[in-house]
Amino acid sequence: MARPTSPSAPFWVCSWKPRTTRIFCPTPMHSTITRTTSKTIWMSKLMKALAFEQHGMLDQVRLLELPRPVPAPGEVLLEVRSAALNRLDLWVLEGWPSLRLKLPHIMGSDGAGIVAAVGEGVKHFQVGHRAAVNPTICNDPYDAFARRGLDNMCDDFAIIGEHIDGFFAEYVTVPERNLLSLPEHISFDVAAAASLVFVTAWHSLVTRGKVQAGESVLVVGAGGGVNTAAIQIARLIGAGSIMVVGSSESKLALARALGADITINRNEADWSREVYRLTGKQGVDVVVDNVGAATFPQSLRALRRGGRLLTVGNSSGPKLEIDNRFIFSKHLSIIGSTMGTSIDYETVMGLIFNGRLQPVIDTVYPLDEGFTALRRLQAGDVVGKLVLNIRQE
Secondary structure (H helix, E strand, C coil), X not given: CCCCCCCCCCCCCCEECCCCCCEECCCCCCCCCCCCCCCECCCCCEEEEEEECCXXXXXXXXXXXXXXXXXXXXXXXXXXXEEECCHHHHHHHHCCCCCCCCCCEECCCEEEEEEEEECCCCCCCCCCCEEEECCEECCCCCCHHXXXXXXXXXXXXXXXXXXXXXXXXXXXXXXXHHEEECCCCCCHHHHHHHHHHHHHHHHHHHHHCCCCCCCEEEEECCCCHHHHHHHHHHHHHCCCEXXXXXXXXXXXXXXXXXXCCEEEECCCCCXXXXXXHHCCCCCEEEEEECCCCCCHXXXXXXXXXXXXXXXXXXXXXXXXXXXXXXXXXXCCEEEECCCCCHHHHHHXXXXXXXXXXXXXXXXXXXXXXXXXXXXXXXHCCCCCEEEEECCCC
């Protein structure tokens, strides 16, 4: 993965403060590290990790002491400084029939840190380098999809933290090709909070959805990481109007701060009818719906003729009941996607690095309080992202 040059524009670490109506942006977080030309630095053979030894609910999660992994050829050992939570972490914990994990399994699909050791054949990163990590794994560069640049669709596709051990640990091994050089002016918290949600939203709206300047976009859900990213990306593209449906005034206030033109409280109105009314009975060009079962029928009704429904998840459940008449009679398209390509990742993280996009960070916890963060994630008591400081800068 290409290593970008440091952007000239300053970046501000922004965190959303619940029960207020603005984003607070303190000064940039800088870190100082010692560069070394050696291949390894001293470290314990054991490490702390937030993991589970059997599938289930949150009571299965433990802070364990586990062996530190060793990088294979082409891999680096990353000293994890920050990791971020995603709802995916809870789904992996609960498990599903096709998911086969080596237990205990370390959670966490988002992370950033410092290279602590390198395996044979690593060429572009050295011990001491700061790195963000693309969570999408494709081990076969000759895969038919990978050769077309669609590495998130390759046969051996995997996600760090879902199919292999993740970032909720002091160390993790990752392929060198998944690393992106992290500029000094970007904190590890920001890099971790941005990676999964922004590459997912970018791939959905830009690569797959092909949202164009001037089109109207409706985002269903106001507070999650992917949706807060989607609002910003739609604004960056130049969407003609951005509507957001949310469940609370605090989340809708955040949506407006991020660039939404119109917000609708779903507890106060039939939002699909309201969208229809606000658009002069036309509907919108694009709906971003990652909620699933609870909202899909309304999302389809909110689309204009020829509209697209974009989806990357199903937080309310995967089983859907759809009136097919809406699809064929209105020439609608339902476009799904998972994660993003390496090109998507480099592109969107470059926009993070130069300050044109920014993750919303709700709260930062130490690793020892990871269970508290997971409980908040499960309760939906989050606006933006929850971050774990694994090791202090």
